[in-house]
Amino acid sequence: MNELQQAARSNLIFGLHVHVGMEDRKMAIHIANTARYFLPHVYALSTNSPFWESRNTGYKSYRSKVFDKFPRTGIPDYFESIEAYDNFVQLLIKTNCIDDAKKIWWDLRVHPVYNTIEFRICDVPMTIQETITITALFQAICAKIYSLRRQNINFINYQRALINENKWRASRYGIEGKLIDFGKEKEVPVKELIDELLEFVDGVLEDLGSRADVEKVQDIFKQGTGADRQLATFHTTGSLIEVVKTIEASFLA
Numbered sequence: 001m002n003e004l005q006q007a008a009r010s011n012l013i014f015g016l017h018v019h020v021g022m023e024d025r026k027m028a029i030h031i032a033n034t035a036r037y038f039l040p041h042v043y044a045l046s047t048n049s050p051f052w053e054s055r056n057t058g059y060k061s062y063r064s065k066v067f068d069k070f071p072r073t074g075i076p077d078y079f080e081s082i083e084a085y086d087n088f089v090q091l092l093i094k095t096n097c098i099d100d101a102k103k104i105w106w107d108l109r110v111h112p113v114y115n116t117i118e119f120r121i122c123d124v125p126m127t128i129q130e131t132i133t134i135t136a137l138f139q140a141i142c143a144k145i146y147s148l149r150r151q152n153i154n155f156i157n158y159q160r161a162l163i164n165e166n167k168w169r170a171s172r173y174g175i176e177g178k179l180i181d182f183g184k185e186k187e188v189p190v191k192e193l194i195d196e197l198l199e200f201v202d203g204v205l206e207d208l209g210s211r212a213d214v215e216k217v218q219d220i221f222k223q224g225t226g227a228d229r230q231l232a233t234f235h236t237t238g239s240l241i242e243v244v245k246t247i248e249a250s251f252l253a
């Protein structure tokens with residue numbers, strides 16, 4: 001609060017953090033570098049914050065706009081090695097930008113204490129099942145990248161600026177919008193790219209035992225995200241009280 005002042009006082013938001021265990025930090029930074037590309041895809045599935053201070057913001061996820069006021073947030077850069085990452089952290093500590101690496105609040109980070117990669121981009125989903133589905137999808141992404149690495153196969157790493165374009169689209173439109181397919185250099189509906197992501201991770205789902213949960217993505221497509229359902233209630237009733245009742249009933253169902 002002392003350091004960030006009003007940015008901290010206005011930070012009345014909640015997010016979903018998913019930790020995926022890693023066998024070593026060298027593998028962790030490799031997986032984190034590659035997994036950055038998929039952050040907007042999964043983020044779009046989690047969107048659940050369309051309202052702010054009693055207003056319809058026009059975003060499916062306004063939470064990220066609030067958090068953007070903090071330093072060291074958003075999509076992380078590519079780091080060529082875990083040593084490069086550690087040197088970056090030590091420079092920030094040495095120059096009194098931070099007192100420890102926990103003050104780095106990127107959408108994805110190699111955790112400074114636990115042996116995990118921490119995914120931090122998502123809104124808190126409306127239901128427990130949606131939370132489990134998103135968690136399983138992040139786990140599957142890591143397992144797939146790990147498998148490719150063990151086969152000495154590398155996935156393309158894209159620039160932070162490009163991935164940020166997709167993050168903005170996901171926050172604004174959720175699963176009803178379009179993301180950029182950087183390989184094809186064109187816009188593609190979010191749902192099509194998520195279907196491609198599901199094909200990408202399909203081979204690891206049996207070993208993980210998570211196929212049933214990951215396939216619940218199709219339920220999110222059919223029912224809409226939490227933001228979609230909040231907005232549907234608001235458009236029908238015009239009442240934020242009814243929106244809250246919808247959230248409560250869905251979460252507790």
